[in-house]
Amino acid sequence: MKVVSFSIFKGGTGKTTSTINTAAALVKKGKRVLLVDLDQQASATRYLDLDPEQSPNLYDVYMGIKPAQLAIRKTRFHIDVLSSHVLLAAIEEALEPGDELKLSDFLAPLRPSYDFILIDTPPGKAMLAFNGLAAADLIIIPASAERMAVDGVADLIAHVQRIMWNKYALSHQELRILFTMYRSTTSHSPAIVANARKIWRENILTVKIPHSTIFSRSYDQKTPVSMLEGKHPGAIAYDVFADWLISYENA
Amino acid sequence: MKSFLNASEVAKLLNVDRATVSRWIKKGVLKGVFRPESKQQWRIPLSSYEDVVRNRESR
Numbered sequence: 001m002k003v004v005s006f007s008i009f010k011g012g013t014g015k016t017t018s019t020i021n022t023a024a025a026l027v028k029k030g031k032r033v034l035l036v037d038l039d040q041q042a043s044a045t046r047y048l049d050l051d052p053e054q055s056p057n058l059y060d061v062y063m064g065i066k067p068a069q070l071a072i073r074k075t076r077f078h079i080d081v082l083s084s085h086v087l088l089a090a091i092e093e094a095l096e097p098g099d100e101l102k103l104s105d106f107l108a109p110l111r112p113s114y115d116f117i118l119i120d121t122p123p124g125k126a127m128l129a130f131n132g133l134a135a136a137d138l139i140i141i142p143a144s145a146e147r148m149a150v151d152g153v154a155d156l157i158a159h160v161q162r163i164m165w166n167k168y169a170l171s172h173q174e175l176r177i178l179f180t181m182y183r184s185t186t187s188h189s190p191a192i193v194a195n196a197r198k199i200w201r202e203n204i205l206t207v208k209i210p211h212s213t214i215f216s217r218s219y220d221q222k223t224p225v226s227m228l229e230g231k232h233p234g235a236i237a238y239d240v241f242a243d244w245l246i247s248y249e250n251a
Numbered sequence: 252m253k254s255f256l257n258a259s260e261v262a263k264l265l266n267v268d269r270a271t272v273s274r275w276i277k278k279g280v281l282k283g284v285f286r287p288e289s290k291q292q293w294r295i296p297l298s299s300y301e302d303v304v305r306n307r308e309s310r
Contacts, residue, residue, distance in 0.1 A: 089264055093263070
């Protein structure tokens with residue numbers, strides 16, 4: 001269990017924020033982490049203070065210009081990155097049904113060099129998002145604690161189980177739901193999570209990421225939360241999630 | 252994965268009309284060839300799209 005994708009087709013529920021802050025929390029615990037930014041908007045790439053116009057990037061890898069091993073960029077946060085580029089839009093257009101496993105193949109030779117490979121997938125039902133899903137051992141579904149996102153969770157699970165597992169030998173994959181933007185002082189957030197728990201039971205993680213402006217500030221300052229304000233409840237939540245990932249991988 | 256895109260795909264990526272893509276190929280802004288089986292459809296190499304995007308960025 002080492003390739004983890006953060007996926008949901010709905011946008012704005014915390015995929016990028018969760019990928020970055022989990023990566024930072026894992027690095028803090030001494031893990032070797034590679035982050036893969038599949039989203040052509042390049043938010044994760046920018047979050048880590050990298051210029052998304054620069055090479056090498058995933059476009060080079062998909063085009064066969066560079067092998068993935070030589071396309072890795074280093075960051076000052078000690079998170080290694082396969083970065084995004086606006087040209088990934090062209091890759092999205094060029095990928096055809098049957099290309100779902102491309103990323104999985106690119107990442108295979110990198111597995112021994114890392115403890116965790118985290119994939120930030122783009123929103124929407126398109127080939128790059130499917131590439132991210134197909135490459136994963138574990139799929140984390142970040143869902144904001146509101147009804148719209150819960151419907152999105154059901155959609156993603158149905159897609160993975162009915163379509164992807166049917167087409168490819170991926171049924172070893174596991175799915176877990178991570179609630180984000182959780183407002184514990186409202187009655188709505190706990191109610192949403194309680195309802196979701198009736199459906200997905202133990203697949204819902206006990207740790208919840210609190211709603212906070214620290215995440216917006218963290219992106220603005222191009223610094224993961226744990227390095228910005230390590231004692232903030234948001235940082236602690238990702239720290240707990242990272243511990244869960246480590247124990248899950250060891251189990 | 253396709254190595255070539257057609258005119259509508261490139262038009263969508265560049266946010267221009269398909270006729271514009273056609274005109275750009277004829278003017279040499281984009282590289283493209285006709286599909287062998289049809290004189291109606293363009294095949295545009297991904298690398299040519301890449302050149303156009305990179306030139307836009309450096310402008």
